[in-house]
Amino acid sequence: MEDKRLGRHILAEFYNCDSEILKDTEAIEKYMVEAAVRAKATVVKSVFHTFSPYGVSGVVVIQESHLSIHTWPEYGYAAIDLFTCGEEVDPWIAFEYLKEKLKAEKWEIMEVDRGIVEKIYKYSNKKYDNIVYKQKIL
Amino acid sequence: MEDKRLGRHILAEFYNCDSEILKDTEAIEKYMVEAAVRAKATVVKSVFHTFSPYGVSGVVVIQESHLSIHTWPEYGYAAIDLFTCGEEVDPWIAFEYLKEKLKAEKWEIMEVDRGIVEKIYKYSNKKYDNIVYKQKIL
Numbered sequence: 001m002e003d004k005r006l007g008r009h010i011l012a013e014f015y016n017c018d019s020e021i022l023k024d025t026e027a028i029e030k031y032m033v034e035a036a037v038r039a040k041a042t043v044v045k046s047v048f049h050t051f052s053p054y055g056v057s058g059v060v061v062i063q064e065s066h067l068s069i070h071t072w073p074e075y076g077y078a079a080i081d082l083f084t085c086g087e088e089v090d091p092w093i094a095f096e097y098l099k100e101k102l103k104a105e106k107w108e109i110m111e112v113d114r115g116i117v118e119k120i121y122k123y124s125n126k127k128y129d130n131i132v133y134k135q136k137i138l
Numbered sequence: 139m140e141d142k143r144l145g146r147h148i149l150a151e152f153y154n155c156d157s158e159i160l161k162d163t164e165a166i167e168k169y170m171v172e173a174a175v176r177a178k179a180t181v182v183k184s185v186f187h188t189f190s191p192y193g194v195s196g197v198v199v200i201q202e203s204h205l206s207i208h209t210w211p212e213y214g215y216a217a218i219d220l221f222t223c224g225e226e227v228d229p230w231i232a233f234e235y236l237k238e239k240l241k242a243e244k245w246e247i248m249e250v251d252r253g254i255v256e257k258i259y260k261y262s263n264k265k266y267d268n269i270v271y272k273q274k275i276l
Contacts, residue, residue: 015261106261123153
């Protein structure tokens with residue numbers, strides 16, 4: 001069966017999170033990696049950075065795209081992106097896990113299809129047999 | 139002057155790119171870092187990964203959030219995210235530069251505000267004086 005899109009991308013706005021957690025780079029990295037694992041993604045690499053006076057930025061590169069976070073502890077706010085490919089990985093599991101771990105009291109979400117197959121066909125000047133997301137082997 | 143939002147996030151779908159470029163991890167990393175520099179972002183770290191048989195995933199963590207790319211050379215397609223904070227950095231410069239370097243013939247874009255100040259106020263149980271994006275010092 002052909003896929004409709006290569007990837008799913010959840011953009012999440014987390015409000016009223018626990019500010020102490022949003023400052024804690026080690027905890028944030030642990031949660032982001034664990035979120036990837038729970039979503040059944042394969043972690044390739046993670047990069048996290050602490051800002052002064054506070055704030056964390058980090059990305060978990062997964063075989064199926066990436067998860068990223070940027071935190072503003074001073075406003076209790078975090079911007080999270082969960083971009084996954086293939087049907088095996090479920091970004092919503094990562095979303096639920098992170099919402100709980102960061103103790104977000106309010107949130108807003110948007111899900112965006114990435115690499116819509118119909119558009120790849122439409123805009124291409126080549127012919128493709130069957131567009132599917134293939135689990136890439138490292 | 140108070141900001142309206144902490145960050146701007148461009149989601150770009152690039153179609154009909156040059157497949158050879160989309161396979162070339164070294165070139166892609168160079169272009170992504172250069173895109174960040176041209177947009178006047180401060181590069182913190184970059185992580186790039188080559189997949190087998192081909193395909194590149196990479197993220198440039200910048201002081202003002204991140205730029206990411208995932209390529210499907212077999213379909214001439216790349217998914218690009220340009221997430222920047224503050225008024226000093228212009229993600230559209232990065233967009234134009236990458237469009238040219240990857241030789242994208244078609245593209246679709248969406249710009250999403252992240253960390254909308256009004257919502258941080260609305261959803262918070264705390265009082266904030268003045269919400270602004272502060273250039274963070276490393």
